[in-house]
Amino acid sequence: MKWEGNRESDNVEDRRGSGGGFGGRSIGIGTIVIALLGSYFLGINPATIISLLSGGGPVQMQSQEPAQGPPANDPMARFVATVLADTEDTWGPIFRASGANYIKPKLVLFTGQTPTACGTGDTASGPFYCPGDQKIYIDLAFYQTMRDRFRVSSDFAQAYVIAHEVGHHVQHISGITEKVEQARRGGTQKQANAISVKLELQADCFAGVWAYHANQARSILEDGDVESALKAASAIGDDTLQKQAQGHVVPDSFTHGTSAQRVRWFQRGIDGGDLNSCNTFAARQL
Template structure:
């Protein structure tokens, strides 16, 4: 993926130099909020990176490393690409105007309008403030512990969260959240999976149009995204954590499902091909 030297987004807020905090600094209510955010919006990678911190206070402000500065530039360029694509595609295909989300980069623990969240919960989208929250250390985790490195693998993660923002603009996210709250656990999990798979498909739609619009994506990049989709499948994460996959406990979908829906969005470039709920008979 060619991204260096390209335009970045103005909608990025970098909190990474503000110091780190452990879960011990947010108390038990904060920990419960972390778990809630992880269930509804993020990928729980805590079994791969260790349990929630049991102590620690906010760190002192610090200078960002060269690696962090580069990852910040990368995130900004990818977000700008999503802004340009969705500003054109969403009105063309749905008649809805696209409103840019903000993206917050953080280290350790972050406060959001959806509650307090920790890095171990992975990237997440908060519909209450229309912001994406990302600890860029997640990219290192993807590469070193999940076998899913590469610039476009990381771009897929951002595009997936932007996909949730598109769902929010279309009113889908609010409907699914309400439906989950009114359902038993197994049904709620199933609705969550369908919501996440649709965000994967929307990420594929973005990749289709970004490839044509910017000429910065090649076949190898798409392979990276497909590999990343498999790496964040519920069955893959459970197996890496030493647990037997339990489909009724899935909240994001299996590796095969996530790959399938990303590829469906990429091959079609059409939001109309991303109705995971209709495909599941809902």
């Protein structure tokens, strides 16, 4: 992916090293992965799992210093700031073309834990978007998890992660998320999960829409980039993760979609860059 020298967004908050960690205890990637899987499949607070595995008591949040921008000599921070800027430069014109204004989200870098409008954010939860404060949260250690656990390491695959979360922001400011939450509250758990799958697959498609338009405008893609993003999408499908964690799959519990579905919807977005092609809620087949 060609990103060096491109514009960097000013909408990045750096909370790393600000005292928002796990009470000073050291945790490894393995602990984080176990906590992530426990949260994903069992609904257990990741902080609780990490506390038990690290031999400590309840996790205590330390004081949070005012957020600041990342240092200029941090290559990974520069990378995510550049990707965020690229999503801004893509979604701004798309919104303007429909007579709307694109509200830029903030991207927060943190380690361990950090307060959010959606509750305490945990490294173990992976990157996430909080509609309450319109911020994307990411611990850059997640990219190491991608390399170690999923064998995915390309710049574009890492950019896909951010673009997916920006896709959730697009859903929020477009009113899609609110409608989805209303529908989820009125149904069974199985129905709520099915709706969540459609929301996640649409965010994958929106990530593909970004990639299409960014490449058209700024020629960011290089050989192998799309394949690496598809590999990342496949690696984090519900069926793949469940097979790795428990040896079998439970389709009714899916919340993000299968590997094949995630690949298909990202591919649909990047093929033509058409937002109308991303309507997972009207699709006969996901």
